[in-house]
Amino acid sequence: MLTIHGMSDSGNCYKPRLLMALLGRPFRHVEVSSLDGGTKQPAFLAANPNGKVPLLELEDGCTLPESNAILCYLGDGTRFVPDDRFARAQMLGWMFFEQYSHEPQVAVRRSLLVYPQMRAAATPQRLADTLAGGHKALAVMEQRLSGAQWLVGDAPSLADIALYAYTHRAGEGGFELADYPGIRAWLARIEGLSDYRPISWLPGA
Amino acid sequence: MLTIHGMSDSGNCYKPRLLMALLGRPFRHVEVSSLDGGTKQPAFLAANPNGKVPLLELEDGCTLPESNAILCYLGDGTRFVPDDRFARAQMLGWMFFEQYSHEPQVAVRRSLLVYPQMRAAATPQRLADTLAGGHKALAVMEQRLSGAQWLVGDAPSLADIALYAYTHRAGEGGFELADYPGIRAWLARIEGLSDYRPISWLPGA
Known part of the structure; x- marks a missing residue:
């Protein structure tokens, strides 16, 4: 296993x-x-x-x-990876965006606020920088999701899973999602997928 | 075209x-x-x-x-992408490493030092942080390249191209490569590939 x-x-x-x-x-x-x-x-x-x-x-x-x-x-080989070569590259594009432009802002700001071990690093400058950077990343997602159900094509892909992970907890990082209706509808769409499990779920539980 | x-x-x-x-x-x-x-x-x-x-x-x-x-x-479909599913994932692993752990340190420190537009952002703290982070990323590469010719398997892949881009200019970011003999040999190996072109090359030139 x-x-x-x-x-x-x-x-x-x-x-x-x-x-x-x-x-x-x-x-x-x-x-x-x-x-x-x-x-x-x-x-x-x-x-x-x-x-x-x-x-x-x-x-x-x-x-x-x-x-x-x-x-x-x-x-690889599942319904979460598009067959089309260009769509597959678009999926990877969102996943690299997630690691470069989204996670270091949205996830890092959450960790600065949530984990006591990170408190020393949570300077006002760092909190301001990650707030601005996170909203920039969320705006890029909103631009896509205000007119589409999923990040790539018309079905959920690995890109949606990758970006869901920290976007659905953005509130804990101080990111208000009220101005991102496309993102909020997309979060609900993912949570409605058959066999969806929340972050608290562990196998065997 | x-x-x-x-x-x-x-x-x-x-x-x-x-x-x-x-x-x-x-x-x-x-x-x-x-x-x-x-x-x-x-x-x-x-x-x-x-x-x-x-x-x-x-x-x-x-x-x-x-x-x-x-x-x-x-x-996609060229000799720079391994056929094996696990090797392909390892290649992507190095490419995500490049965007998350390497580029924001090695490339960003270079940009802070090289571009006048970046001077205001080049605080002592930022320069110290990116120096430490960059050496950490280079050490991870050295661990692989001290015992292997290429990052994945025994042939050059997209991972080598992705990580070559900023590693070969790390010196401009203040990263001395003397302590990384595996990386230096690997840089020379890439530069010895048939049809290799330096960063200054543009098509038609």
């Missing part, structure tokens, strides 16, 4: 859990936290020198880091 | 140019700079609401943002 090493409260770690739930595939969850030094232990660093979760472990012991690369591996 | 809208001096914009050169495919280059407001013009924002280059334009006018998604589109 596949194992996902991850921190249950992390949006990045939720992404592969949500995909596995949507696909109805069993997996094992092993809790590893970046907040208590778990990702800096020698055994973990041997598997992922970058010291980050999630980390996917295959049946043969091979490991794969990077939440969105894990989504691509698990989603 | 395909068009790549980009800033000739940008590593992100160099990635698809280098891939097209290695593939021996013709393309058109249109200079658009983020330093003179070119990426914030209404016509450009209509094509990429995120206001970033590079932007790929197909023959039919469809556009695709995100340098690494463009690499995936252009590289």
Whole structure:
């Protein structure tokens, strides 16, 4: 059985859990936290020198880091990856957008506000910068979602799963979604998918 | 013919140019700079609401943002994408690493030092943070490249092109590569590829 090493409260770690739930595939969850030094232990660093979760472990012991690369591996050949070459590249475009323009703002601002361990880093400048950067990313999403049901084509893809992870908790980062009706409708659409599971869900629970 | 809208001096914009050169495919280059407001013009924002280059334009006018998604589109079905599903995911893992852990440190520190427009943002704290973060990313690459010729498997892939773009100019960001012999040998290996072109190269020149 596949194992996902991850921190249950992390949006990045939720992404592969949500995909596995949507696909109805069993997996094992092993809790590893970046907040208590778990990702800096020698055994973990041997598997992922970058010291980050999630980390996917295959049946043969091979490991794969990077939440969105894990989504691509698990989603390969499923209904969450478009057949069309250009649509597939558009999906990846949103996933790179998520890691470069969205997560470092929307998710990081949440972590600055939510985790006591991050308090020293939560300077007024940092909070202002991530607020502005996060709203810029949300506006880019809104532009698409105000006129479309899904980020790519007319069906949910890995891009929707990747961007759902931190967008649905943007409020905890101080991002008011009232001005983003397209995003709010899209969040509800994802939550209405058959076999959807919330971030609090863990396999076996 | 395909068009790549980009800033000739940008590593992100160099990635698809280098891939097209290695593939021996013709393309058109249109200079658009983020330093003179070119990426914030209404016509450009209509094509990429995120206001970033590079932007790929197909023959039919469809556009695709995100340098690494463009690499995936252009590289699909070529020798630069592994056939094996797990190796393909590993390639994407390095590409997400590049955008999350490498570019915001190694490339951003270079831009802070090189571009007069960035001088106000080049605070001592920012320079110290990006120096530490950049060396952390380079150490992760060195761990792989001290024992392997390429980032994934035994042949160059899109991951090598993506990470070459800013690593080969890390010195301009104040990153001394003397302690990274694996990276230096890998840079030379890429520069020895048939049809390799430097960042200064533009089609037609």
